[in-house]
Amino acid sequence: MRSGVVARVLIDNPLPQLDHLFDYGVPEALAGDIRVGQRVKVPFRSGGRIIDAYVIELVDPAGADDSFSGTLSDIDSLVSTAAVLTPDVYELARRIADRGAGSAIDVVRLAVPPRAVRAEKKWLAAQADAAAAEPEPEPAPSSDPVASPAVPSAEPVLPGLSGYTDAVVAGALDPDGRVAMTAVPRLVQTPSGAWVGHWALTMAELAARTLAGGRSALLAVPDFRDQEQLLAALHALLPAEQISRFDARQTTTERYSAFLACLGPEPRVVVGNRSVVYAPASALGLIALWDDGDPLYAESLAPYANARDVALIRQGLSGSALVLLGHARSIEAQRLVEIGWLHELAPERFSRPNIIATAQQGQPDEHAQAARIPSLAWREAKDGLGRGPVLVQVASPGYAPVVACASCREAARCAHCQGPLGQNAPGAAPSCRWCGAIAANWTCGTCGGHALRTVRIGAGRTAEELGRAFPGALVVVADGENPILSVSAKPALVIATRGAEPVAAGGYAAVLLLDGERMLGRESLRVAEDALRWWSNAAVLAAPGAPVILAGVGGALASALGTWQQAQWAGREFADRRALRFPPAVRTASVTAAPGVLDGALAELRELDGVDILGPVPAPPAGPGAAASDGLMRAIVRFDYAAGAEVARRLRAAIVAVASSRRRPPKGGAFRPAPTLRVRFDDPEIF
Incomplete structure (x- = not known):
């Protein structure tokens, strides 16, 4: 028997021609349980095929499609009473799909994690207990215009950490406000003893003020290293039960439990990677992205929406504040500033890192200028090791990522797939960087030679060379295979690939930025922007006044880093792209x-x-x-x-x-x- 209600559902099917809502009847047995956002199973086509779907709307039959004169099929079953797809998230998914010529269900799969039955049952039981224990409603407040409800204090728990004027902070949190915010370039220590970038405390303070106003905050960071810093800052300001975490390291149960916690009416701070911008937080008051130019924000699944674009669309739908925070400004953010969509906010005053570009020092020795580690960098590394840890940023992980024939200098290629060969350790047989095949008896296809020479030096080879140059010094390698989040203040040589630099207690005694020319040699429109962002984020890890040596790079890019005018450089870069009709001008x-x-x-x-x-x-x-x-x-x-x-x-x-x-x-x-x-x-x- 049918209830008379029509459910419009979004079916979980990848075919693009099925990317629209389908009408189904609601059986009488389910009429009291069906709600918008629930997972259901519906019959589809013939042969008894049953597929998954989400309930998007419940309408009266009079509001259904008048052109249909047949009989609607009924919903087969209700998967769960939990309404996991909220109307605002579905609207966001629809907008993202339409913008990228994609399907809404592909976006919904990113927004709603896979179901974990045990976690869902536990959450539903807790919701039922809370509803049963809900007290009687209090009498209506007085209509006296003088009387007003108490408003939670919006003062930061840790005073003096923001580095911005109160007007700047208030402007960043204005309802419907959109800002490009420059981060304070230094490290700070939380009460728990953890050292984090000042940017993390800025985001945490903005989130705490948003939460104090009774609204939720979504905080997005590129990877787990940034997430750990932000969580440390948040735990210094807020109780743990008000913080939810989303990231790829969680199990299915953990991720689904965090997602369900966001469905409640209580305001929360939600921290995560690119998918956190889809979190179903109630009363959304702030969306903040750290370092929005990072390529990790680009989604690898259709419709390939960048988290920054999702945040822009969601901000428009929700009327929340939007903050793009960073040391270096992305060209996309610069475009939004120039068209008036974003407002610029900068700290009141700050001390910039002590940047020294070796290519601008006027060294007469051409060999010294061309050296991978110039003599100035050697001296600063030696002096720095007497005071504490020294950071050395390199372009590539591994030992020798690229090798070539020692005779004719032709790049060594794999016999199976023609991919580049490299060495993972000293004395190891070369292996393919694409398919992994071992080239034990490699022969050059050009000259027939068998000997190899190193073309590109990775973090492992750099660590070996510096270990010999500074005998007795502790050498630490931090890269994708050796993730290290922090190091102590003890003297050590820390060799890190770009983006994998650990935070040192109190900051590094010296920072060496190597392989700059190699980073800029990558074939990409974004190469200069990326390099400036990598160098800026690494330079901030230095202790106050400690030298930051940029090796082998000069010109406008080195000047922008040295004077800490990344926003001005972004403006000039955007002007060039606009003249050439290059993204993001188009x-x-x-x-x-x-x-x-x-x-x-x-x-x-x-x-x-x-x-x-x-x-x-x-x-x-x-x-x-x-x-x-x-x-x-x-x-x-x-x-x-x-x-x-x-x-x-x-x-x-x-x-x-x-x-x-x-x-x-x-x-x-x-x-x-x-x-x-x-x-x-x-x-x-x-x-």
């Missing part, structure tokens, strides 16, 4: 398909104003070690922001048309897959 989309399919997808875009198409050209391999895309072509669509919605709509229509073109083969015939059409908006790889 948006881009990569479209990959077979020639005939690609022509059809691009045909309707050519008539739009503000749109130009580059290519097509043969599509590059999908990744390192992957085979070439056989017969596929790729075009780059470049368009103004105002045309973004229409470009996305037309490309989405092309995707649906291609996906719907597959026909069932004749009886006994071979399976014929649908033609390939891949679309990625704001693709970070195409420039």
Whole structure:
């Protein structure tokens, strides 16, 4: 028997042509339990097929589709009474999908973690107990205009930590406020004894003030190293029960439990990586991103939305404050500042790091200037070891990431996949960086030689060389395989890859930034921006007044770092990109398909104003070690922001048309897959 209510559901299916809501009847047996946001199972098509879905709306039959004259199928079953997909998160998912020509269910999979039954039952039981113990409602407050409810204090628990004027902090937390905030470049110590970047305390203080006002805060950081610093700062200001943590290191049960805790009505501070911007926090008052230019914010799954873009859209939907905090400003943030979407906020006063660029010291010796570790860096490292730890930042992990033939200097390649060869340890046989194959009896394909020479030095080889140069010094290697979050104030040589630098108690006695030219030699539009961000974040780890040596890099980039004017450099960089119509002055989309399919997808875009198409050209391999895309072509669509919605709509229509073109083969015939059409908006790889 049917209740008369119609449920509109989003089915969990990857086919793009099914990316819309479907109407189902609600059986009488489920009428009292069905709510928006719940997981249900529904019949789909024929053959008794049952699939998962989310309830998005519950409507009266009079409000359902009048064009349908048949009989609706009923919802098969209710998976759980927990309403896990809130209306605001679904609206966010719909906006993100439409912006990137994707499917809403793909975004929902990122927003709602996989279900953990035991954690869910425990949470539901706690919710039921809390509802049963809820006291009688208190009498209505007095209407006396003089009387006002008590407002929790918004003063920081740790005074004097912010480094900003009260007006600046208040401006950052204004409802519907959007700011690009410059971080104070120094380390601070929490009451628990942990040393963290001042940026972490700034974010924690903003979150604490938001929570004191009865609203929730979402705090996003690129990786677990930043997350540990931020959690240490938060625990100095807030009780642990008001903090939720999201990250990839959690088990399914832990992540789902943290997600369920955010569904309650109590305001919370939610900390996590890029997916935290989807957290269903109630009464959202603040979204803050640390170091928004970090590539880890780019989602690797369709529709590939960057966490910064998700935060911008969610801020518009929720009316919360938005803070992009960093030492170096991303070019995307600079664009938003220049069009007036973000306001600039800077600390009241601060001491910048003591940056010394060796290329700007006027050394007469060309060999000294070209050395990987200039003589000045050697001296500062030796002096620093007498006072405490010394940080050495290098470009690459491993021992010798790239090797070449010792005779003809041709890069050594794998015989199986033609990937680059490298050495993981001294004396070890070279192995492929793509497929992992061991090249024990390697022979050069150019000259027939068998000997290898090191082309690129990694963290392991650097540690070996510095260990010999400073006998008796403790050498610590910190990289992806050896994650180290902090080191003591004892003298040590800390060799770290970019982004993996540990925090030293009290700061490093000296910081050496090596391999700058190699970092800038990477083929990418963002290479200078990334390098400035890597160097800035490492320089802040130095103790006050300690030297920070930038080896082998000069020019405008070194000057911006030395004068700590990263925002001004970002402004000049954005002006150059605007003149060339490079991102983020314009948006881009990569479209990959077979020639005939690609022509059809691009045909309707050519008539739009503000749109130009580059290519097509043969599509590059999908990744390192992957085979070439056989017969596929790729075009780059470049368009103004105002045309973004229409470009996305037309490309989405092309995707649906291609996906719907597959026909069932004749009886006994071979399976014929649908033609390939891949679309990625704001693709970070195409420039």
